[in-house]
Amino acid sequence: MPPKRKVSSRIPANAASAAAYTDRAGDAPNRRSKRSKPVAKAFTKTTDPKDEIKDDAIVTQGRGGVEHQDEEVPSFDHSRLEDKVGIVDRRFYPAEMSNERCALYNANEIPRPMEILNATLASTKAAREKIHKGEAGQAVMHWFKRDVRVRDNTALSRASALAKEKGVGVVGVWIMSPQDWEAHLVSPAKCDFELRSVALLQKELAELDIPLYMETVISRKNLPQRLLDLAKEWEIKTIFCNLEYEPDELRREERLVRLGAEQGINFEPCHDDCVVPPGSLKTGAGRQYAVYSPWYRAWVAHLHANPHLLDERPMPEKNPPGFVEKFRTIFDCDVPPAPKSKALDAEQTERFSRLWPAGEAAALDRVSLFLTEKVGGYTATRNFPAKKSTASVSVHHAAGTLAARTSVRMARDVNSTKKLDGGIEGVKGWIGEVAWRDFYRHVLVNWPYICMNKPFKFEYTNIEWEYNNKHFRAWTEGRTGYPIVDAAMRCLNSTAYMHNRLRMITASFLAKHLLLDWRLGEQYFMTHLIDGDFASNNGGWGFSSSTGVDPQPYFRVFNPWLQSEKFDADGEFIRAWVPELRRIEGAGVHNPYAKGGDAEKIAKKEGYPKVVVEHRSARDRCLERYKAGLGRETA
Numbered sequence: 001m002p003p004k005r006k007v008s009s010r011i012p013a014n015a016a017s018a019a020a021y022t023d024r025a026g027d028a029p030n031r032r033s034k035r036s037k038p039v040a041k042a043f044t045k046t047t048d049p050k051d052e053i054k055d056d057a058i059v060t061q062g063r064g065g066v067e068h069q070d071e072e073v074p075s076f077d078h079s080r081l082e083d084k085v086g087i088v089d090r091r092f093y094p095a096e097m098s099n100e101r102c103a104l105y106n107a108n109e110i111p112r113p114m115e116i117l118n119a120t121l122a123s124t125k126a127a128r129e130k131i132h133k134g135e136a137g138q139a140v141m142h143w144f145k146r147d148v149r150v151r152d153n154t155a156l157s158r159a160s161a162l163a164k165e166k167g168v169g170v171v172g173v174w175i176m177s178p179q180d181w182e183a184h185l186v187s188p189a190k191c192d193f194e195l196r197s198v199a200l201l202q203k204e205l206a207e208l209d210i211p212l213y214m215e216t217v218i219s220r221k222n223l224p225q226r227l228l229d230l231a232k233e234w235e236i237k238t239i240f241c242n243l244e245y246e247p248d249e250l251r252r253e254e255r256l257v258r259l260g261a262e263q264g265i266n267f268e269p270c271h272d273d274c275v276v277p278p279g280s281l282k283t284g285a286g287r288q289y290a291v292y293s294p295w296y297r298a299w300v301a302h303l304h305a306n307p308h309l310l311d312e313r314p315m316p317e318k319n320p321p322g323f324v325e326k327f328r329t330i331f332d333c334d335v336p337p338a339p340k341s342k343a344l345d346a347e348q349t350e351r352f353s354r355l356w357p358a359g360e361a362a363a364l365d366r367v368s369l370f371l372t373e374k375v376g377g378y379t380a381t382r383n384f385p386a387k388k389s390t391a392s393v394s395v396h397h398a399a400g401t402l403a404a405r406t407s408v409r410m411a412r413d414v415n416s417t418k419k420l421d422g423g424i425e426g427v428k429g430w431i432g433e434v435a436w437r438d439f440y441r442h443v444l445v446n447w448p449y450i451c452m453n454k455p456f457k458f459e460y461t462n463i464e465w466e467y468n469n470k471h472f473r474a475w476t477e478g479r480t481g482y483p484i485v486d487a488a489m490r491c492l493n494s495t496a497y498m499h500n501r502l503r504m505i506t507a508s509f510l511a512k513h514l515l516l517d518w519r520l521g522e523q524y525f526m527t528h529l530i531d532g533d534f535a536s537n538n539g540g541w542g543f544s545s546s547t548g549v550d551p552q553p554y555f556r557v558f559n560p561w562l563q564s565e566k567f568d569a570d571g572e573f574i575r576a577w578v579p580e581l582r583r584i585e586g587a588g589v590h591n592p593y594a595k596g597g598d599a600e601k602i603a604k605k606e607g608y609p610k611v612v613v614e615h616r617s618a619r620d621r622c623l624e625r626y627k628a629g630l631g632r633e634t635a
Ligand SMILES: Cc1cc2nc3c(=O)[nH]c(=O)nc-3n(C[C@H](O)[C@H](O)[C@H](O)COP(=O)(O)OP(=O)(O)OC[C@H]3O[C@@H](n4cnc5c(N)ncnc54)[C@H](O)[C@@H]3O)c2cc1C
Pocket: 382, 390, 391, 392, 393, 394, 395, 397, 398, 430, 433, 434, 435, 436, 437, 440, 498, 499, 500, 501, 503, 504, 507, 525, 529, 531, 532, 533, 534, 536, 537, 538, 539, 540, 541, 544
């Protein structure tokens, strides 16, 4: 066990605390401090000085913070390198949370953001009811966030019902928050998709005489008060929204409930994003499930016992006569342009619009087409990227142009049993995949520290990751010398999407073959995927790197060649994305340099790279490093 030293310092929650880090790094073996310099340079994020992001908005509290006081810090504390390698964006977040603090969450000694929100909803209940019973105001507001749709929208439907009861209309609001996009690493393709969807939403709402007011709020911390100010300006007494489950968002909504109650506005957050609201399913011992299979059985049983959870939410009604005239000025808002750091060029705009039609009509078309033409063969074919046999609706689930509830209901309704289980194998299998999305959200709510750069299994913090920039670049560019990995990464870079099997292969390759800190890969995916979604992405990375909830065991290391031969047997997917290997016939395409002959000649001639790491030795190094990391005392 490494020697420990007593640190008697109070590190402010928001301090970059370079000195503290230097100190700690000083404890580390020389090889690490030697290595950290060039690595820091290579990975540190750069910020465009022209960008709108302002320093004043750095969130100093709120993602757990660093609250070490007289703590025991072992000399090995590899996680602390995160500051040097740019894992945590310190413009927005405090440094990586300590393992002790994670343990406190697990021991229920720190209230989770959802619990704090629920407590505030309870403590403000009387005040909010009084507002509800009071004056009608001029309208009811629905704040659109990750629910860019009119149909099957819980909070919008409730806003419409309340407006009808009060004899007023509904006003829609959508706020662009460039800092949220920056902090959440939202990819330019995803921002563009959202903006295109918002433009379509505005048109759909206009048919119901509902305006969509749009505004850009630069500083994310000002957003709650700005919403309340808009409500006051328009004499609105109630604001509805659907909940997002990341800690920052839950804390923001908690603040809105509190500030709203103080300022005479009832803020009503609704569960909508999950089919089953987080917190509804508990093990026999009353805990949140950390394993998918029993959780899934409970999820199905819960939905069969509570079928209303799958009911379509009523469409909002048309606003009453005279409403358009009263709110004329906000009917003509323009969709704002993407912030500079997220803007696409003309060619990218055209490409992504063609590949990913936006809006809820496109979403419903996609899911309907899938359920009529493809779902029957889903279970048998879903792992084969070249078959294009999955629904391709994750982009819609992520933007909220399609509710997961809608997908599950539509699938249930085409099932021969009219249930979630039994009946058609493909339908059952597909519902099970959509359920993974719920599962990872339930996990996020119960273990919020996964959103604070900690692995679910925080004992894996002490694995000594590599920060090899050359390897990372080879992975991002699709030049690792492993054709299936390279094809997948090039597909991601071009289409902003990657098939699930390939996400598992590339993620496993980064964490286990290259031994790179899995959080680098997690971030790269977020900044490039059009369907980037924190909970699903983090869950997928946790699974593949064996650091997450219900992961594959660390000693299972995917062999990329075997995966390739199994799931892209004809090499169709590889040839589509790696032109250097297109002329190779037969199995040589999976590992051209090993096969010799024509395959090797073509690969060499076309400049296809040799492997960056040799499979067997990479595997051995991985097992050794994981084992050593797990044997270490947690920091
Ligand atoms: C490392 C890694 C990272 C991932 N990152 C994301 C991400 O950022 N956003 C994202 O939506 N999905 C992510 N996934 C899950 C999955 O790869 C995609 O949801 C899926 O490829 C989307 O394609 P589809 O819509 O055709 O899926 P289908 O196979 O048709 O599945 C239907 C829907 O179920 C949900 N779903 C399917 N598989 C999963 C899963 N494993 N976890 C959670 N939800 C699932 C999605 O909403 C999907 O649209 C990740 C998986 C891994 C292994």
